[in-house]
Amino acid sequence: MATVLPLPASSARREQEIARKGVRLQLTRRGRILLASLAFLAGILVALAGVLVLDVPSAFAGDAGTSGTVTVRAGDTLSEYAEQYAPEGQDTQDFVREISSVNGLSSPRITEGQVLELPDDAVDAA
Incomplete structure (x- = not known):
């Protein structure tokens, strides 16, 4: 025979929602490393695009x-x-x-x- 679990009362839901509002998400060490790596790669791509668009090597060729x-x-x-x-x-x-x-x-x-x-x-x- 299956047991039926009672649904939480609406006041209990409100309490859970209020408790969740105070929760602050924090990055883990792995998340910080991943975010820093992505930012670094984005910077390299922007620099390479700038070199290609501005044709910097030919400017220094003389x-x-x-x-x-x-x-x-x-x-x-x-x-x-x-x-x-x-x-x-x-x-x-x-x-x-x-x-x-x-x-x-x-x-x-x-x-x-x-x-x-x-x-x-x-x-x-x-």
Whole structure:
């Protein structure tokens, strides 16, 4: 035969609710370590995202202003750079192939803002 347990009276429920309001949750040692680890990882991710977005390594490289590099402007082509920087007597298509190989380009398509390294034998256009 099953026994039926009596339900607590409504006054007992109110007393339990009042008692629970005074309870303060505290993190365990494991919880604090986990929370600190998550905060640390979030900080690292934010720092890495900042480095990638701001392109910090290229800012410290110091090569961007030298004559061995050129920053692509809107509408520029590799052929134009070949006409401007190729040594006298060198075929423009050969120079385009050199620029492509120096910069690891798989196609002659370049984009605005891209920094291209010129071959060593490029003439400094003044």
